[in-house]
Every structure is written in structure tokens, then in C-alpha cells.
Amino acid sequence: MKRHQVTIIDIAQKxxxxxxxxxxxxxxHPSVRSDTRQAVMELAQKMDYQRNMLAINLSSSQSKTIGxxxxxxxxxxxxxxxxxxxxxxxxxxYSVLISQSNETYETEVANAKVMLANRVDGVLISMTRxxxxxxxxxxxxxxGIPLVFFNRVCHDIETPKVVVDDYEGAFKATEHLILLGKQxxxxxxxxxxxYISRKRLEGYKxxxxxxxxxxxxxxxxxxxxxxxKVKIYIKYLLDLSTPPDALFAVNDxxxxxxxxVIKEQGxxxxxxxxxxxxxxxxGSALIEPGLTTMAxxxxxxxxVAAQLLLDQIHTDSSVWKPITRVLKTxxxxxGSSQRI
Amino acid sequence: MKRHQVTIIDIAQKxxxxxxxxxxxxxxHPSVRSDTRQAVMELAQKMDYQRNMLAINLSSSQSKTIGxxxxxxxxxxxxxxxxxxxxxxxxxxYSVLISQSNETYETEVANAKVMLANRVDGVLISMTRxxxxxxxxxxxxxxGIPLVFFNRVCHDIETPKVVVDDYEGAFKATEHLILLGKQxxxxxxxxxxxYISRKRLEGYKxxxxxxxxxxxxxxxxxxxxxxxKVKIYIKYLLDLSTPPDALFAVNDxxxxxxxxVIKEQGxxxxxxxxxxxxxxxxGSALIEPGLTTMAxxxxxxxxVAAQLLLDQIHTDSSVWKPITRVLKTxxxxxGSSQRI
DNA sequence: CCATTTTGTGGGAGCGTTCCCATGAAAATA
DNA sequence: TATTTTCATGGGAACGCTCCCACAAAATGG
Numbered sequence: 095m096k097r098h099q100v101t102i103i104d105i106a107q108k109x110x111x112x113x114x115x116x117x118x119x120x121x122x123h124p125s126v127r128s129d130t131r132q133a134v135m136e137l138a139q140k141m142d143y144q145r146n147m148l149a150i151n152l153s154s155s156q157s158k159t160i161g162x163x164x165x166x167x168x169x170x171x172x173x174x175x176x177x178x179x180x181x182x183x184x185x186x187x188y189s190v191l192i193s194q195s196n197e198t199y200e201t202e203v204a205n206a207k208v209m210l211a212n213r214v215d216g217v218l219i220s221m222t223r224x225x226x227x228x229x230x231x232x233x234x235x236x237x238g239i240p241l242v243f244f245n246r247v248c249h250d251i252e253t254p255k256v257v258v259d260d261y262e263g264a265f266k267a268t269e270h271l272i273l274l275g276k277q278x279x280x281x282x283x284x285x286x287x288x289y290i291s292r293k294r295l296e297g298y299k300x301x302x303x304x305x306x307x308x309x310x311x312x313x314x315x316x317x318x319x320x321x322x323k324v325k326i327y328i329k330y331l332l333d334l335s336t337p338p339d340a341l342f343a344v345n346d347x348x349x350x351x352x353x354x355v356i357k358e359q360g361x362x363x364x365x366x367x368x369x370x371x372x373x374x375x376x377g378s379a380l381i382e383p384g385l386t387t388m389a390x391x392x393x394x395x396x397x398v399a400a401q402l403l404l405d406q407i408h409t410d411s412s413v414w415k416p417i418t419r420v421l422k423t424x425x426x427x428x429g430s431s432q433r434i
Numbered sequence: 435m436k437r438h439q440v441t442i443i444d445i446a447q448k449x450x451x452x453x454x455x456x457x458x459x460x461x462x463h464p465s466v467r468s469d470t471r472q473a474v475m476e477l478a479q480k481m482d483y484q485r486n487m488l489a490i491n492l493s494s495s496q497s498k499t500i501g502x503x504x505x506x507x508x509x510x511x512x513x514x515x516x517x518x519x520x521x522x523x524x525x526x527x528y529s530v531l532i533s534q535s536n537e538t539y540e541t542e543v544a545n546a547k548v549m550l551a552n553r554v555d556g557v558l559i560s561m562t563r564x565x566x567x568x569x570x571x572x573x574x575x576x577x578g579i580p581l582v583f584f585n586r587v588c589h590d591i592e593t594p595k596v597v598v599d600d601y602e603g604a605f606k607a608t609e610h611l612i613l614l615g616k617q618x619x620x621x622x623x624x625x626x627x628x629y630i631s632r633k634r635l636e637g638y639k640x641x642x643x644x645x646x647x648x649x650x651x652x653x654x655x656x657x658x659x660x661x662x663k664v665k666i667y668i669k670y671l672l673d674l675s676t677p678p679d680a681l682f683a684v685n686d687x688x689x690x691x692x693x694x695v696i697k698e699q700g701x702x703x704x705x706x707x708x709x710x711x712x713x714x715x716x717g718s719a720l721i722e723p724g725l726t727t728m729a730x731x732x733x734x735x736x737x738v739a740a741q742l743l744l745d746q747i748h749t750d751s752s753v754w755k756p757i758t759r760v761l762k763t764x765x766x767x768x769g770s771s772q773r774i
Numbered sequence: 775c776c777a778t779t780t781t782g783t784g785g786g787a788g789c790g791t792t793c794c795c796a797t798g799a800a801a802a803t804a
Numbered sequence: 805t806a807t808t809t810t811c812a813t814g815g816g817a818a819c820g821c822t823c824c825c826a827c828a829a830a831a832t833g834g
Contacts, residue, residue: 099495099577101790112814117792125812142576147551148492149790152819155439157488167517168716173507177534189548192532194517208529211487236482237439350720376508380690382722441820452784457822465782489820492789 100143109133120145151213159189160403161209161217165197165246169347170376171392172220175244178396179218186404188215197319199224206230216240216403218396221248223285223319240406240414244399246288252416254406256399260290263388263423264297267342267370270386270425272305276340276368280313280331282324282352284344291316294344294372313338324351332359340368340431346375349385353430368431372423383429391421440483449473460485491553499529500743501549501557505537505586509687510716511732512560515584518736519558526744528555537659539564546570556580556743558736561588563625563659580746580754584739586628592756594746596739600630603728603763604637607682607710610726610765612645616680616708620653620671622664622692624684631656634684634712653678664691672699680708680771686715689725693770708771712763723769731761 102116109116111130119126119134137143151157160183164172176192183190191214195202202222207230209217216239219231228251234241235251244256271279281298284291295316299309312334315327331338343349349371353363361367363383371378374389398419406414442456449456451470459466459474466474477483491497500523504512516532523530531554535542542562547570549557556579559571568591574581575591584596611619621638624631635656639649652674655667671678683689689711693703701707703723711718714729738759746754 099790103790113791114793114815115813117790118813121792125810127812130812142573144547144550144577146492146553146790148488148495148497148553149819150792152486152488152492152789152821153791153793155488155819167513168510170508170510170716173513177507180534189531189552190533191529193530194520207484210484212529213486213488233482237484376510377717377720380717380720380722439820443820453821454785454823455783457820458783461822467782470782486820489789490822492791492819493821493823495789 099146100141101146102143105134105137105141105143108137155213156215157189157213158187159191159212159214160400160407161191161193161205161212161214163202163205163209163217163219164192164194165202165220165222167194171245171373171390174392175220175396175399178393179400180396182397182400182404188404195222197222197224199227203230206233210234210237210239214239216242216407218242218244218399218403220245221288222246223288226287235414240403242399242403242406244395246290249289253414254402254416255418256395256402256421257290257418258390258395258421258423260293261297261300263372264294264342265301266297266423266425267372267386267388268298268301269305270427271340271342271368271370271431272301272307274340274364274368274431277307278310278313278336278338279307279340279342280338281315282327282341282343282348283314283316285318286316291344298342319344319348321347321351324348325355328352328355329359332356332361338367340364340370342370344372346371346373346378346385346387349387349430350375350377350381353381353383353385364429364431370431374426378426379428383432386428386431387426388423389426390423394421439486440481441486442483445474445477445481445483448477495553496555497529497553498527499531499552499554500740500747501531501533501545501552501554503542503545503549503557503559504532504534505542505560505562507534511585511713511730514732515560515736515739518733519740520736522737522740522744528744535562537562537564539567543570546573550574550577550579554579556582556747558582558584558739558743560585561628562586563628566627575754580743582739582743582746584735586630589629593754594742594756595758596735596742596761597630597758598730598735598761598763600633600763601637601640603712604634604682605641606637606763606765607712607726607728608638608641609645610767611680611682611708611710611771612641612647614680614704614708614771617647618650618653618676618678619647619680619682620678621655622667622681622683622688623654623656625658626656631684638682659684659688661687661691664688665695668692668695669699672696672701678707680704680710682710684712686711686713686718686725686727689727689770690715690717690721693721693723693725704769704771710771714766718766719768723772726768726771727766728763729766730763734761 102113106113106116116134119131180190193205195205199222228248231251242254247255247257283295286292302309317323343352349369371385371387374387378385378387442453446453446456456474459471520530533545535545539562568588571591582594587595587597623635626632642649657663683692689709711725711727714727718725718727
């Protein structure tokens with residue numbers, strides 16, 4: 095049944111030396127005679143020997159693997175973050191175990207368990223929009239496994255984080271609409287459970303205040319990020335006695351959905367209603383009109399987060415330094431808010 | 435330094451029983467007295483015990499992990515395939531190790547090594563566009579590790595595959611353009627090293643032949659799928675003495691890029707030139723005009739591939755049954771080829 | 775009531791490494 | 805030449821688990 099694997103013992107026997115010597119030759123230990131090493135290397139090659147990470151991991155009690163938990167995979171944002179993280183991990187010789195929580199709290203908890211069971215050396219995580227209980231993160235802390243949050247971070251737990259300047263980004267996005275001469279700027283916000291939703295909302299409000307515009311409650315809608323609902327809220331906004339003449343959406347998928355709905359309703363963008371998103375996702379340049387958006391350095395987020403995690407792993411202090419890295423966003427102006 | 439992990443031995447000692455019994459209790463072995471099991475379970479819970487997969491894997495010589503190697507991560511296609519695969523893997527209690535080859539042969543080889551070293555129980559793979567040497571796949575065969583190809587498959591190696599009806603899809607796509615009354619239909623094809631490129635090219639040609647149209651060589655361009663080059667080829671096509679009035683692109687990213695270039699050139703789509711893509715990627719519905727495309731059941735590809743792989747893993751015959759599952763494509767008509 | 779089966783448990787090898795310690799030979803030093 | 809140092813190697817425990825085998829106590833049967 096069980097196919098035999100080529101082990102260092104096989105090599106040792108053929109060469110009539112001990113497995114210790116083979117191990118040393120293979121790992122590049124200095125105190126091995128060069129002809130011995132040579133012979134081992136050659137035979138290993140010839141026998142298709144592959145070091146068994148399972149054994150190495152067990153022996154060293156570390157898996158040389160980092161876990162990444164993301165809420166979803168469909169929009170381009172998370173895949174690109176993962177690319178960035180993987181680059182860094184690869185360079186450092188780490189494998190990457192990826193799982194997506196599907197925006198579901200239960201799945202996130204289950205994924206965390208899997209990571210734990212697989213003894214990952216650290217975890218990169220962006221929470222689901224539902225996550226309000228952080229017990230499953232505490233376990234990592236108790237076990238001394240580094241955790242780095244990115245994008246959707248958790249502020250009730252001391253840990254390194256990588257975020258963008260959500261407040262400032264939202265501020266600038268809103269200001270951009272104000273300077274365009276827009277009078278009634280609506281905001282389609284994310285759920286208050288997410289820190290980024292709150293920050294972006296704040297930036298939006300402060301921009302209005304700075305320019306002495308009223309903050310109008312009926313123009314602010316907080317929703318749970320399930321895109322199907324965008325249609326309902328847009329229709330609500332358009333049906334107001336004085337509808338908005340601009341919309342700042344919490345993220346690009348939301349903004350894109352909004353554009354679709356507004357076009358369906360026969361309104362012109364940006365004349366009747368201008369739109370700004372947040373992220374610069376893949377679709378933002380494709381949709382007509384192009385979506386003005388606050389670009390996030392997506393790949394860089396992944397790189398920085400991975401680097402931070404690796405740093406934590408290598409400094410084996412048991413306390414996590416709660417470093418927060420804030421990356422800059424950049425306004426990209428496209429047709430959805432262009433002055434014509 | 436090394437933090438102590440809670441092991442079954444810790445539990446055993448506290449309870450004054452042997453580790454065998456603890457192991458049995460934890461794994462649900464029948465011959466354990468129920469009060470013993472109860473006690474073990476409770477203590478395990480209380481002590482934050484997490485089974486160490488590293489040890490279990492080594493002991494059982496299997497990792498309960500499947501590997502997935504994809505060429506890239508940016509277009510929506512592969513992430514969605516992965517989602518599908520992960521669903522199936524999760525259900526079966528398998529973890530997923532993902533790596534992307536970045537469309538580079540060397541990286542693909544390196545990734546394969548990592549998979550091997552981590553003793554994955556099987557691998558799902560879609561090759562890079564450069565891969566012409568299959569030695570790194572043979573290793574899996576020699577070691578008896580199941581391999582399932584999807585999308586970009588390899589025909590020089592006997593293995594299960596999951597593909598879509600590329601020939602038929604291309605045939606229908608081309609026929610659609612013909613029925614639209616288009617006379618000179620160009621084809622921007624993929625590299626001949628990829629089976630899907632060849633099949634799609636064949637379908638295109640046969641559709642022309644069926645409708646007694648000439649196959650014009652100057653209208654057929656095979657390129658290496660690096661999107662930056664699309665611009666060059668489109669310009670070449672438009673500069674022909676009699677330029678094409680339709681374009682069938684090998685995939686959606688190519689088609690989308692083509693639309694952008696053609697719009698830049700000031701031509702009207704679909705009146706002057708109609709376009710059809712292949713895949714129904716995320717961007718296809720967003721771009722203006724919407725891209726007519728042959729939709730692939732993307733998520734299903736992942737599910738079927740993972741299922742096939744799991745089947746192979748569980749039937750422990752050493753020969754791979756070279757089952758090929760062909761999934762259906764479906765023509766989705768949008769603005770880029772609509773009769774107005 | 776003794777022989778036999780069942781049930782629950784303990785002991786220990788094995789999975790493939792690494793790494794520490796011991797050992798003998800060769801080389802360097804006194 | 806005697807003694808210490810270096811070098812290359814071997815032996816074996818450890819990593820945390822599973823699983824086979826053995827064994828005692830309890831249950832069953834004639």
C-alpha cells in the first residue's frame with residue numbers, strides 16, 4: 095500500500111555511512127569531508143531524494159509556513175495582497191497556507207483552528223465583516239504565534255497592523271467632490287463593526303465640516319457590504335425629495351455596483367451624480383465612466399504585512415509589538431467625477 | 435526559547451492514564467470508556483490543546499494537504515477556480531497549499547519542489563504559458579502523487595484533466611460573428627505551446643470553413659499572452675489594407691485590452707469591429723461596451739478538479755486514470771457584438 | 775465454576791529528521 | 805615521543821503522534 099519514500103537512511107546505507115553524516119551533508123554543515131558530501135549529493139539526486147518537510151517540521155517544531163486568512167477572493171484586492179505577501183514569504187523560504195473565510199465568522203474560526211493545527215509560524219489576517227468576537231485570535235496570542243492584521247484590522251487586540259490612511263483618503267475623496275462643486279454628497283458606508291468603515295465615515299464628515307457643509311443624516315447609509323443591496327440604497331437616495339448630486343462609496347465594488355444601478359436609472363454620471371470609490375480595484379478602470387477612486391498600494395500592503403510578520407517570527411519575544419504601518423492612498427481621477 | 439506545546443502526554447499525565455488512551459479518546463476510537471473519553475475531552479479543552487498536524491502527518495506519512503499551482507492571480511479566473519477547489523477540499527478535511535508560478539517556468543519547477551517537500555497528497559495544476567518541459571511533473575508520477583491538470587493542461591503526460599470544450603466554444607464564438615454578418619474575422623490566439631490555444635484556433639478555423647469563408651493567415655496572430663503586446667497586434671490588424679471587421683480573442687483579458695486599444699483608435703464597437711472573448715471574467719461585464727464571451731463554469735472547474743484529485747488520492751492504485759472531464763461553455767452576448 | 779471471549783488500557787516501535795554527545799584518527803603542539 | 809587539539813563521523817534521543825501487540829479484568833457460556 096504505502097509507497098516507500100527515499101529517506102536519508104536509504105542514502106546512508108548505500109554509502110555505508112551514518113544518517114547523521116548524510117543529514118549534515120545535505121544541510122550544508124561545515125564538518126563533512128567534501129568527497130563525502132559530493133557522494134551524498136550525487137546519490138540523493140540520482141535517487142530522487144526529497145527532504146521530508148513533515149519530519150523536519152516536527153523535529154524543529156516549526157512549519158516554515160505562514161497562514162493567510164482573507165474574507166474573499168473575488169474582487170482583485172485580496173488576491174493581489176496575497177501576491178505581495180507570497181513574494182516576501184518565498185524569499186524567506188516560507189510556504190503560504192491560504193484560506194478564505196467567505197465573510198463568515200464561523201468559517202474564520204474554523205480556518206484559525208486549521209492554522210493552529212498545522213502549526214503555522216504566523217498568520218496574516220483580514221477579518222470578515224461579521225467578526226465581533228476575538229476569542230479565536232487570542233488563542234494565537236496565548237500560544238505565542240504572531241498575528242498581523244491588514245486592511246480589516248482588529249483594534250481590541252494588541253498586534254501589528256497594516257492599514258492605509260482611511261481617514262485621510264476618505265477626507266480627500268470627499269473634498270474632491272466638494273471642490274467639484276457638488277452640494278449634496280451621499281456616503282454609502284460599510285458596517286460600523288469594521289474600523290475602516292468608521293474611519294472612512296469620519297473622514298467624509300470632517301471634509302464636509304471643513305468646507306462648512308452640513309452633514310446630512312439621510313445621505314449617509316451604512317450597509318453590510320453585500321452588493322445585492324446596493325440597488326436598494328441607491329434607489330432610496332435617488333428618490334429623496336432632494337437627491338444627492340454625488341456619492342462617496344466605501345469601496346470600489348460598491349461604487350461599481352452603484353454606477354451600474356445609476357446608469358440603469360438613466361441618470362448621467364458625473365453630471366447629475368458624481369461618484370468616488372476607494373481601492374482602485376481591477377474593474378474601476380474598465381467600467382464606463384471610469385471610476386474615480388482612492389488607490390491603495392495593494393501589493394505593498396501584502397509585502398509590508400508579510401515582512402512585519404516575519405520580523406515578529408524572528409524576534410522571539412513573546413509580546414507582540416503593536417506596530418501600525420499606515421500606507422498612503424492616492425486619488426485617481428477618472429470619468430465618474432471629471433469636470434467636463 | 436521554545437515555548438512548550440500542550441501534548442497528549444501532558445493530558446495523559448494529569449489524568450494518570452497512558453498517551454495511547456488519550457490518543458484514542460481524542461480520535462474517537464470506539465474502545466474507550468465513555469467517562470475516560472469525557473475527562474480527556476474536557477481537559478483538552480481546558481488546556482487549549484490543539485492536535486499537532488505536523489506529528490500526525492509524519493506518523494501517517496500523509497499531509498492531508500493538496501497543492502494548487504496556478505500561473506497568476508490577477509484576473510478573476512484562477513482565484514475563482516481556487517475557491518471552487520477549496521470548497522471541496524475543506525469538506526474532505528484537506529488543507530490547500532497555493533502557489534503561483536507567475537507565468538514563469540522556473541518558478542513552476544520551484545513550486546513543484548515545495549509541494550513535494552511538503553508531501554502534499556496531490557496537486558492541482560494549470561501550467562504557465564512557457565512550460566514545454568514536463569520533467570517536474572514526472573517526478574510526481576514516479577512518487578505516486580496524483581496530479582490533476584485543469585485549464586492549461588499537459589497532453590504529454592497521462593493524468594486526469596479538467597477542461598472546457600475549447601474547440602466547440604471557439605467554434606460557436608466564431609460562428610456567432612459570422613452570423614452577425616462579419617466578413618473578415620481576425621483571431622488573436624495564444625501560444626501554440628498551450629493546448630487550449632491550439633484547440634481554440636482549430637475551432638475558429640473550422641467555423642470559418644463550415645460557412646465557406648476563407649481562412650486568412652494575416653488575420654491570425656499567435657502571441658504569448660503578455661497583455662502589453664496586444665496594442666501592437668491590434669494596430670497591425672487595423673493597418674491592414676483591408677482591416678478585419680471582427681475579432682475573436684483567445685481569452686477575456688486579451689479581448690478587454692483589445693477593446694481599450696480599439697476605442698483609443700476611435701473605431702466603433704461593434705459597428706466597425708465586433709469582439710468576442712473567452713471566459714467571462716469579472717471585467718467583461720464592466721467594460722463598455724460589454725464583452726461578448728464564451729463563459730466558462732469557473733468555480734465548477736475547481737470543484738471538479740478537486741473532486742477528481744481526491745478520488746485519485748483515495749483509490750490507491752499507482753496508475754493515474756487519465757479521465758478527462760470536459761465542461762460546457764456558454765455564449766454570453768453583450769454589446770461588443772450586438773446587432774444594433 | 776472454570777474456560778473463553780470481550781473490553782479497556784498500557785507499552786513501545788515507528789514516521790524522517792535534527793542535533794547533541796561521544797569516539798577514534800589525524801594533525802598540531804609541546 | 806607524548807599530549808592536546810581538530811576533524812569527520814557514528815550513536816541515539818527527541819519531536820508528538822498513531823497503531824499494533826500484549827495483558828489484566830470483566831463478561832459470557834457451557
